[in-house]
Amino acid sequence: MSVLAALTAHYGRLERRHDVAPFGYSSEAIAFGLVLAADGEPVACDDLRLGTRGQGRGQALTVPRSTKRSGIRPPPFFLWDNSRYVLGLGRSAEGGEPAAYAARADAFRVWHERLLAGTEDPGLLTLLRFLQRWTPERFAEPPFSPALLDRTLAFRLAGDSDAAGRPRFLHDRPAARALWEVHAATGNRPDAVCLVTGRTAPVARLHPAIKGVSGARETGASLVSFHQAAFTSHGKRQGDNAPVSEAAAFQYGAALNALLVPGSGCRLRIGDTTTLFWADAAVHGEAAARRVEALVAAVLLPTGPPDRRRDGSDRPDPVRNWAWLDAPSAGRAAALGVEPEVRVHVLGLAPNGPRLSVRFWQVLTAGALLERLTAHWDDLRLEPPAWKRPPAPEALLHALARQGRPETIPPQLAGELMRAILTGDRYPRALLTAVIQRLRAGEPADGPRAALCKAILQREARLHRRGAADPSINPTQGVPVSLDRTESDQAYRLGRLFAVLENAQRAALGQLNASVRDRYYGAASATPASVFPSLLRTTTHHLAALHRDRRTRRLAVWFEREIDEIMRGLDMSLPRQLQPLGQGRFAVGYHHQRHTRKPAPEAADPASQPNPDGADAAPEPEE
Structure with a gap:
């Protein structure tokens, strides 16, 4: 079903609820x-x-x-x-x-x-x-x-x-x-077959203005318009090029404007894309459609802190926890109280001067939506967890912002990310590039960025097609959720090794203005052969300092064992260069190793043994 046909059908539902004006009328501020x-x-x-x-x-x-x-x-x-x-x-x-x-x-x-x-x-x-x-x-x-x-x-x-x-x-x-x-029903326009309804009726010359899309003109923008001589064909002008009846144009415009009204509960902004969603009530009824819309709002709205909801509502929020993801596939919809066969429409709009661009358009059932969300969140799983609850798409984009400024997020990625989530297809490769750029620019190599790298790599491995491989890695190889000491991938092991070297420096010298990570992360993840020999030589001095202090001798031994275990799985010659997929695996390995704790049986005196990463306790998952 096309966008206009689905919106026209949705108008009928809104009209039955008296949420839109009847044909020929509009709501205006008098x-x-x-x-x-x-x-x-x-x-x-x-x-x-x-x-x-x-x-x-x-x-x-x-x-x-x-x-x-x-x-x-x-x-x-x-x-x-x-x-x-x-x-x-x-x-x-x-x-x-x-x-x-x-x-x-x-x-x-x-x-x-x-x-x-x-x-x-x-x-x-x-x-x-x-x-x-x-x-x-x-x-x-x-x-x-x-x-x-x-x-x-x-x-x-x-x-x-x-x-x-x-x-x-x-x-x-x-x-x-x-x-x-x-x-209003007759007008003075010529009749033609409407492309939306298939009926002969007067054709709209100008389509309605759509108001409420973030970044578009306050007076409204057009979803369908023809404004230049290049769009004139066979003597047809403006709306005659793509005949849509005046009734259908009014209906899709009224439905779209109703969805865009603040407080409608069916809109949100992800990057520069205004995302709208609604359910079909024709088969399963209004109550079932509203439950599905509440579900979609819960999974797509920005992730809030655990003690309150950002959207101000007090409806139960069973979606934002990891428990239901482990339920059998057939029981997920029942556990959330929704009918799996209800159709859901998701539309992404972005401003394009006086007009609107459709970034993505998906029609799927509630059950299929749950399956794809489950796959998406499963790809994002990481230990230790990067989030306390399944993150909304907007939360993922924050990892791409320079110095935490949302306006620096690449504008096209919001629509591409949503399309990948809704279709189950590959995440955009530009998403991985943007994360790596943030890491190489000195942004923290935190859980959300590592989780994004892991999700992109995991889906690439699952959907890999012959001939589309990155030569630096084996794309059919999955990415572990937690630290995997048996993982032989060179980029993953190099990330682990870099984390151990950083932790050894912190244990020996304490907090520094510029740590190993601050100075060498970008070079180590991109050109390992040029950086790691120097880092390993410097680490011998850090380990020697730990050996000289009676309180840290056992910690030095643990560091040496970790380095030896990682080095045994590396090739004799380090890679001269890692491609973006390899740099993503480097980030995941670094995250896993950095949050590894010394095993309890080796810590005879926990009070005298600092943690390998310099923290006194396991870090809290990031929100």
């Missing part, structure tokens, strides 16, 4: 309500703005839909608009007297005279009387004030109310709604 007497005279002006001191936005009302306005004669809206159309006045650039917009006021009047011709509704006739009598000179009289300039206005008949006794706007009167629905 700042003022102009109250008209029966003879068309303005008698009051209701301030509908929210907030204090008149600085807030207008009240959200369901009104006849707005459209994109471009060109030299932009069209007016029906029964509401801003002051430049309704009154023919707006704020001037100099800030003095209001600027006149006579052409727009005339367009607003002529438009309503044409649509309301022949109406007998008292409220609509009142509006016609007002428009025919209005002149900009009357703006100086009550109830008008400068606060109305460039703000949106709607109309109300004095004394008119709905069935509940609340004041009713003209666009809510039954006659106005019937008139507008007929106009």
Whole structure:
């Protein structure tokens, strides 16, 4: 199913829940309500703005839909608009007297005279009387004030109310709604076969503006647009190039904007990509769809600290622990309370000037999503753990940030990472390159970075195809979760050796301004043959210093045994260069060895034996 078809189907679900406006309508912020007497005279002006001191936005009302306005004669809206159309006045650039917009006021009047011709509704006739009598000179009289300039206005008949006794706007009167629905359904556009629904209907010339995508224009961006002569074919212009009916365009736009509303619970930002997700309620019902959406939100939203939820909700969070991952495949969905056959749609959008780019689009069942998430988290498993709970995709990207600044994350990697997670395909090789660049630039070789390297290598090994190998390593060889002393891979062993040499220096000299890791990690992981001989010679002095102190003699012996055990598995000649996959294995081996503790039977006096890495206790897993 295409993106537009899935969004159009989702609109039906939102309409049944009354979460979107019906076809032909849109939710707009209306700042003022102009109250008209029966003879068309303005008698009051209701301030509908929210907030204090008149600085807030207008009240959200369901009104006849707005459209994109471009060109030299932009069209007016029906029964509401801003002051430049309704009154023919707006704020001037100099800030003095209001600027006149006579052409727009005339367009607003002529438009309503044409649509309301022949109406007998008292409220609509009142509006016609007002428009025919209005002149900009009357703006100086009550109830008008400068606060109305460039703000949106709607109309109300004095004394008119709905069935509940609340004041009713003209666009809510039954006659106005019937008139507008007929106009919205017919329009003045040529008919064509809609590419979304397959039915013949009037084709949309301009598609709706999509608002809420991070980094895109606040006024909205287009998911479908044609704006240059190069996109004109066979005499077709703009929306005629890819015919989508006005009804389908409205529906997909309304559904997309509803998903993008803050607080919808179905959107999140990963890097520069705004990710949207929703479930299909057509087969298994609304309750099942909502449970699946809550599951997807739990696994994709940013990982929070253990004692609270970052999104502020108090719903149970059974996903963010490792226990359910060990459950049998058939029982995972049941353990989480979701129906495995419910379809899930995941859409990634990124800004592209005035338009939007689709970074990824996946349709899969909840059961398939759990399987792929399980594989993803299993690839990330590392001992000691890099996270206290399964990390969200956004948490993985933090390992790529320079000095912890999110804006430095490579923009394309968010979409590529999400696509790999959702499809189960290879992680982008650029992800490994970005991690290695951070390590070589002096960023800490911490658990998250090592886990990312391990996940990329593990999936490469699992999905390896003949002819796509990195010549520096055996790509079919997996990566161990915890320290594996039998692992023969040269890059992995070199990473272990580097960690032992670093720990020996720290044990002998204490904390330094520039340790072995600070000065040599990048060179040791990329060109081992040029660095390790020098490091090994220096380590002999560190071990000698440990031997001279009675309290650290046994520790020196342990270091020597570790070095001997690692060196026995290395080739006689060290690699002159390690390729990126080899540098990733180097990082994993370094992480495993660095957090290894001296075995308890050899530590006769734990109080007098410092830990090999200089810490007093095992480090806590990183959040």
